[in-house]
Amino acid sequence: MGASFPFLQPVSTPLPERAGQRAVRARWLWPAALLAFVLFWQFAKPVAKWAFVYPSAWELPAARWIGRATKWLQDEATFGLFTFTDLTRFVAAVIDLPYRAVLSLLSTGLLSGQGSSAVQQLPPLSWLAVLAIVALIGHHAGGLRLAALVTACFGFLVLFGQWTSAMVTLASIVVAVPIGVVVGLVLGLAAFRWPPFERALVPVLDLMQTIPVFAYLVPVLVFFGFGPTAAIVATLIYALPPMARVTILALRSVPSEIRDLGNMVGCSRRQMTWRVMIPSAKDSLMVGVNQVIMLSLNMVIIASMIGAGGLGFDVLAALRRLDIGAGLEAGLAIVALAVALDRLSQAYAEKAGQPAALAPSGTGLVARHPYLVAALAVVIVTFLAGLAVPAAQVFPEGWQVSTGAFWSEVVRWINVNFFDALEAIRNAILLNLLVPLKRLLGGLPWSGVVLMLALAGYRLGGLRLATLVGVLALLIAVTGQWEKATITVYLCGVSVVFAALIGIPLGILAAERERLWRWLQLVIDTLQTLPSFVYLMPVVMLFRVGDFTAMIAVVAYAVAPAIRYTVLGLQRVDPRVVEAGRAMGCTRLQILTKIKLKLALPEIMLGLNQTIMFALSMLVITALVGTRDLGQEVYIALTKADTGRGLIAGLSVAFIAIIADRLISAGARRIRERVS
Amino acid sequence: MFKTFRLSQTLAATLCLSAALATTPAFSQESTDPIKLTLHDWTGQLITTEIMGEVLKKAGYSVEYVQADYLAQFAGLESGDLHVAMEMWETTGRDAMDAATATGKVENFGETGMQAKEEWWYPEYMKEKCPGLPNWEALKSEACAEAFSIPETAPKGRYLGGPVTWGGFDDERVEALELPFEVIHAGTDAALFAELESAYQRQAPILLWIYAPHWAPAKYKGEWVEFPPYSKECYEDPAAGLNPDAAYDCGKPFGPIWKVGWAGVKDKWPGAYAAIKAFTVDNDEMGAMITKVDLEGQKISDVVAEWMTANEARWSEWIKK
Numbered sequence: 001m002g003a004s005f006p007f008l009q010p011v012s013t014p015l016p017e018r019a020g021q022r023a024v025r026a027r028w029l030w031p032a033a034l035l036a037f038v039l040f041w042q043f044a045k046p047v048a049k050w051a052f053v054y055p056s057a058w059e060l061p062a063a064r065w066i067g068r069a070t071k072w073l074q075d076e077a078t079f080g081l082f083t084f085t086d087l088t089r090f091v092a093a094v095i096d097l098p099y100r101a102v103l104s105l106l107s108t109g110l111l112s113g114q115g116s117s118a119v120q121q122l123p124p125l126s127w128l129a130v131l132a133i134v135a136l137i138g139h140h141a142g143g144l145r146l147a148a149l150v151t152a153c154f155g156f157l158v159l160f161g162q163w164t165s166a167m168v169t170l171a172s173i174v175v176a177v178p179i180g181v182v183v184g185l186v187l188g189l190a191a192f193r194w195p196p197f198e199r200a201l202v203p204v205l206d207l208m209q210t211i212p213v214f215a216y217l218v219p220v221l222v223f224f225g226f227g228p229t230a231a232i233v234a235t236l237i238y239a240l241p242p243m244a245r246v247t248i249l250a251l252r253s254v255p256s257e258i259r260d261l262g263n264m265v266g267c268s269r270r271q272m273t274w275r276v277m278i279p280s281a282k283d284s285l286m287v288g289v290n291q292v293i294m295l296s297l298n299m300v301i302i303a304s305m306i307g308a309g310g311l312g313f314d315v316l317a318a319l320r321r322l323d324i325g326a327g328l329e330a331g332l333a334i335v336a337l338a339v340a341l342d343r344l345s346q347a348y349a350e351k352a353g354q355p356a357a358l359a360p361s362g363t364g365l366v367a368r369h370p371y372l373v374a375a376l377a378v379v380i381v382t383f384l385a386g387l388a389v390p391a392a393q394v395f396p397e398g399w400q401v402s403t404g405a406f407w408s409e410v411v412r413w414i415n416v417n418f419f420d421a422l423e424a425i426r427n428a429i430l431l432n433l434l435v436p437l438k439r440l441l442g443g444l445p446w447s448g449v450v451l452m453l454a455l456a457g458y459r460l461g462g463l464r465l466a467t468l469v470g471v472l473a474l475l476i477a478v479t480g481q482w483e484k485a486t487i488t489v490y491l492c493g494v495s496v497v498f499a500a501l502i503g504i505p506l507g508i509l510a511a512e513r514e515r516l517w518r519w520l521q522l523v524i525d526t527l528q529t530l531p532s533f534v535y536l537m538p539v540v541m542l543f544r545v546g547d548f549t550a551m552i553a554v555v556a557y558a559v560a561p562a563i564r565y566t567v568l569g570l571q572r573v574d575p576r577v578v579e580a581g582r583a584m585g586c587t588r589l590q591i592l593t594k595i596k597l598k599l600a601l602p603e604i605m606l607g608l609n610q611t612i613m614f615a616l617s618m619l620v621i622t623a624l625v626g627t628r629d630l631g632q633e634v635y636i637a638l639t640k641a642d643t644g645r646g647l648i649a650g651l652s653v654a655f656i657a658i659i660a661d662r663l664i665s666a667g668a669r670r671i672r673e674r675v676s
Numbered sequence: 677m678f679k680t681f682r683l684s685q686t687l688a689a690t691l692c693l694s695a696a697l698a699t700t701p702a703f704s705q706e707s708t709d710p711i712k713l714t715l716h717d718w719t720g721q722l723i724t725t726e727i728m729g730e731v732l733k734k735a736g737y738s739v740e741y742v743q744a745d746y747l748a749q750f751a752g753l754e755s756g757d758l759h760v761a762m763e764m765w766e767t768t769g770r771d772a773m774d775a776a777t778a779t780g781k782v783e784n785f786g787e788t789g790m791q792a793k794e795e796w797w798y799p800e801y802m803k804e805k806c807p808g809l810p811n812w813e814a815l816k817s818e819a820c821a822e823a824f825s826i827p828e829t830a831p832k833g834r835y836l837g838g839p840v841t842w843g844g845f846d847d848e849r850v851e852a853l854e855l856p857f858e859v860i861h862a863g864t865d866a867a868l869f870a871e872l873e874s875a876y877q878r879q880a881p882i883l884l885w886i887y888a889p890h891w892a893p894a895k896y897k898g899e900w901v902e903f904p905p906y907s908k909e910c911y912e913d914p915a916a917g918l919n920p921d922a923a924y925d926c927g928k929p930f931g932p933i934w935k936v937g938w939a940g941v942k943d944k945w946p947g948a949y950a951a952i953k954a955f956t957v958d959n960d961e962m963g964a965m966i967t968k969v970d971l972e973g974q975k976i977s978d979v980v981a982e983w984m985t986a987n988e989a990r991w992s993e994w995i996k997k
Contacts (some may be wrong), residue, residue: 114710117738143756226779227742256929305745307752313743316717321891321970322873415877427827435828537866539748541874544826545836545862626863630726637864639747641772 033455037448044445051447057673058481067644070219088223090645095229099175105226106130106167106174126393127158129382130167133375134340140371142347147244161400162311169310170337172303173296174613176232180240180292185285187240188247191271198248205241210613210657212237212620212631213302215650221306222643231308232300239295240289246288250281286349291344294529297338311337312531319537325407331534338529410539419542434494434547441486446477456593460666468662472655479629481652488629488656491547491622492615495554499611502555503562504604510563511570520568524560532557532621539626550622558614565607569600599675605668612660616653707944710740712759714749718865719969719976720889720962721763724788726980727991728762730956735995737948747772747841754781759938759950765792766931768842773936781941785935785949789956790889794844794928796835796901797886799872812853812903812927815883821856824883833857836871836884839864844885845911845924852922853903857883871910872896889962891970903927937945947995954994956973 004123045052077084104110110122125133134154138147157166171422191198213234220237226228254277262276278285304312310333318326366373386393454470476485510517543549573596581595598606619631630649691852711732713725729739742758750772752758776782776938798809805823815821815833835857837846846859862868868884869892875882883938886892886900901928903913909916910926917925935952942949965983968974984991 114708114738114740117708117710219749221748221751222755225755226744226749226757304743306748307742307744309743313717317722320717320869321719322866322869412877415874419878419880430828533866537870540867540870544871544874545860545867620962622863624863625867626839626861632863636841639772640748641747641775 013261013411025105029455029459033452037452039441040448041445052443052445054446054477054480054482056480058478060478062479063642063644063648065644066647067642069249070222071642073569074222079504080656092224092229092233092382094156095175095179095232099171099228102170102174103171106171107164123383123393125379126382126386127163127395128385128392130380131158132378132382133670136371136375136378137344138330138563139610141344148344149343149378150340153336156336156560157333158332158395159401160329161395161397161402162314162330163395165309165311165314166333166337169300169308169312169334172228172232172235172308172310173293173337173341175599176235176239176296177289179232180236180296181243181289183249184235184243184288187244188251191244191248192251201244206658206661207651207654208237209241210654211647211650212617212634212653213299214620214634215646215653217302217306217638218641218643218646227307228309231303231306234306235296235299235303238299239292242291244286244294246284247281250284250288251277253284254280272467282352285348286345286352290342290345290349292619294338295528297334297341300334301533315531315533321532322537323408324411324538325403325405327534327537328407329403331530335529339525342525344446372413387466398644411541415541422542426543430546430548434551436492437494438487438547442483443489444486446482450477452476453663456663457666458460460663460670462567465662465666469659476652477656479648479652481633481649484628484630484633484649485656486651487627488616488619488631488653491550491629492554492612492619492656493626494549495558495615496608496611498551498555499559499562499615500608503559503607503611504557504566505632507563507566507604507607508570508597511567517567520563524563527556528560532618533624536621536625545626547627549625550627552613553621554618554623557618558611561607561610561614563607565603565610566600568608569603573599601675602672605664605671609661609664609668612664613657616657619653693782706736706737706947709944711941711945711948712740712742712757713740714744714752714758714761716744716746716749716763719891720812720966722976722979723962723965723969724957726962726976727957727983728760728952730980731951731991731994732948733953734991735947735951737945750776750782753936753938754779754791756781756938756940759941761882761936762955763788763790764934764936765887767792767844767929768838769934770931771843773934776936781939782936783939785937786953787932787940787956788935789958789960790933790950790962792887792889792931792933793900794885795903796883796888797898798877798883798901799876799896799898801882802881803899805881810899810902812855812901815855815857815901816853818856824857824881829858829860832857833883835859836868836882837861838885842885844928846885848922848924849903852917852919852925854919865869882893889959889966891966894963895971906930935967951994 111118138150314330457469458466623631633649806820821833
């Protein structure tokens with residue numbers, strides 16, 4: 001299947017190429033700067049304490065400003081005829097309509113009346129009907145094999161008794177994804193047409209993707225009301241940016257010949273957009289759709305905290321009573337949904353890339369729309385069957401299976417038999433690596449670090465990058481987040497190193513072994529869609545709360561892009577170059593290190609970039625096992641409903657992400673230039 | 677046409693319903709909109725809420741359950757998107773509740789009758805290693821601290837406190853009572869009990885924050901540490917208590933579990949408002965129900981139904997006008 005699409009990669013922004021603007025290359029610059037930094041760090045503390053610990057008197061009360069601004073938006077902001085809150089409430093009501101419709105189709109049935117006094121007029125689609133319909137969609141998209149796969153995924157939901165919750169989750173995904181796709185498409189189109197708009201949009205997209213969701217949950221609740229709609233809005237904020245980015249990229253890569261052709265035949269502007277550009281960018285656009293689906297599923301747990309219910313709620317509730325098996329089953333149900341939707345959207349993406357099949361010759365309804373007719377038939381037949389046999393409507397409880405206490409027993413067994421060995425490993429890493437590093441980073445002077453970052457920006461991308469990086473780093477200090485930010489950098493940094501040490505060798509191994517790669521893909525797909533809460537609690541049982549546990553969770557999630565991009569980079573190496581190397585008598589090791597890895601380095605660095613982004617996006621989860629970083633700050637702000645505090649900490653996370661992203665992208669670009 | 681038909685049908689259904697339930701008092705001018713009760717992610721709260729919901733249904737109200745986060749829900753309660761939250765713990769939710777009631781949009785509906793208890797807790801097998809327990813003074817001895825220590829904290833003992841957001845003043849307590857312990861904060865409640873489960877399986881040392889009503893004290897054998905009893909002065913005035921220079925030199929307060937809700941409930945559903953205010957259960961019956969669900973694997977709806985039949989006299993009193 002179309003494995004060439006990254007499964008969950010937020011597309012990184014390419015900086016505009018700036019030919020000729022080469023960074024200054026002076027050999028003495030780095031050693032001198034480093035030496036100055038170390039001297040300053042070691043000896044300046046007694047003289048200039050302010051340069052080490054940011055004085056609280058200099059802090060900007062930005063949190064208060066944001067808090068006040070939200071209050072104003074909430075209570076006073078008005079457009080004359082209606083207030084800002086009216087507007088957001090209207091948007092919520094508009095989203096609520098399709099959601100109610102889908103929910104009644106999949107879960108509640110057609111109801112009259114409200115709440116518990118509602119009377120069901122028509123039952124929802126039965127499990128048999130949904131199963132048959134997804135099989136039909138699968139067959140339409142990718143033939144029998146895909147049909148079997150998606151049926152198996154949905155069959156899992158039925159068999160393990162996850163059906164009711166899964167349909168609630170599916171309903172919110174079914175509503176969120178089209179909205180995300182359309183809004184992303186429109187934003188991308190606008191950005192493509194008006195470059196100033198693009199310049200304004202791209203930073204906003206960066207922030208939408210990197211600010212932890214918990215940071216904007218409170219304002220979303222205030223403006224959009226409590227319930228599934230607010231959850232859908234929060235999901236959209238997180239899941240929509242890749243669609244906008246992909247749209248911009250896809251439209252830009254439409255060959256100029258096609259555009260010229262459109263001009264020659266005299267297309268109007270609208271025809272040009274909808275008849276020429278979008279159809280020819282269709283297969284890239286489908287990648288964006290796939291991203292929106294996957295990111296929406298990533299939000300299931302958080303969405304359930306603000307009223308979306310469904311599988312996310314089941315996971316949380318199961319883990320609160322330490323029922324590891326039940327948590328895992330609900331978590332795997334999310335994975336099953338993700339796999340089914342991912343494979344379907346990928347199959348459609350592939351189909352979109354191929355020339356359309358000839359229109360069927362028949363004229364009858366059945367011949368023209370065989371799938372639609374079949375689906376309708378299924379709905380009618382299962383509806384009647386459901387009336388006659390209750391088991392056809394609701395899967396009987398007695399037929400369901402469960403792993404029961406099996407997984408709890410597995411964890412207990414490991415715990416009782418191997419705890420001492422695991423504890424020794426934990427202590428060794430914690431005491432020799434994590435704790436010293438935390439102290440080291442915490443002791444660095446903020447002023448020196450800001451300058452060094454700016455210098456790195458200057459060397460890699462010139463004055464503009466230097467300014468961007470320097471200002472963002474300075475903002476973290478100015479808003480009083482420096483100390484927590486260093487803990488964040490320490491935790492994410494260590495995790496990224498471990499993820500790279502595990503991921504890159506695995507990627508090298510898998511790049512040439514098709515079977516291994518297929519298995520590995522399954523593993524990393526699961527790791528990325530399984531809510532981390534599911535494995536976090538067993539990890540706490542084995543390693544206690546604290547930084548080490550947090551690190552394991554981050555590594556488990558962030559290792560995926562390290563593997564994926566390494567494989568991608570190695571597989572893309574031109575076989576002729578490898579052949580030439582072999583002809584020159586290189587050994588296998590030499591081919592790997594001297595040729596392949598060198599050529600694949602830009603991709604591997606992009607993978608590293610994504611690993612950092614993934615690690616940062618896990619921060620909020622690590623707060624749940626007792627770290628003291630920016631993630632914890634965001635979480636505390638959420639529990640105190642303090643919008644300003646949460647957004648300031650969230651912005652700091654975003655700044656760290658943007659600094660890392662820009663520096664690494666600039667570095668990768670320089671390497672690519674040098675290699676070619 | 678169709679609409680009138682539907683309306684009259686609903687009307688007829690409502691009439692039938694009220695005729696069938698002879699005990700149902702007819703509330704006049706009450707809204708027929710559903711009352712939204714919030715569900716959180718712990719069993720006790722699910723049970724409390726479902727009992728309230730069932731009772732309101734018996735009184736003829738339409739009820740809707742909405743899954744919501746314990747603290748994030750206040751945004752919804754203030755705006756009137758949500759209506760009733762059945763468990764707001766004095767010990768963990770006080771700040772958020774005060775902030776919300778201060779806006780005037782949220783009202784405290786009174787006590788549930790349950791008392792939240794929170795304190796340091798240890799499994800019974802630790803008594804052998806630290807014989808002076810449950811008296812808190814035993815924790816002052818070096819041998820005891822050593823028994824509760826792990827490599828990062830040694831020679832100090834390790835105490836696993838609740839998430840930072842719960843407050844609890846444990847850092848201050850350790851300092852004020854001069855206990856040779858280090859306070860480690862668990863990030864979530866789930867992590868707290870995961871550690872307890874792990875230690876209990878291995879019969880390993882652990883000292884942690886436990887609260888009740890909860891399934892843990894029923895599942896694991898153990899005891900609460902007995903600190904000097906809490907008093908308001910002890911928390912506020914350094915001079916009070918054992919340590920003349922520090923506050924928090926005593927145990928944690930017991931506190932009621934409150935019912936809170938949207939301030940508009942009173943006018944929109946006066947009868948329901950009265951019923952919610954009248955609702956009470958106590959710690960023991962709640963503890964028994966939690967045990968049935970979490971440890972014996974019964975369904976919440978079955979346990980609630982059982983309670984409803986056993987306590988009919990009680991709840992019909994709540995919905996009496």
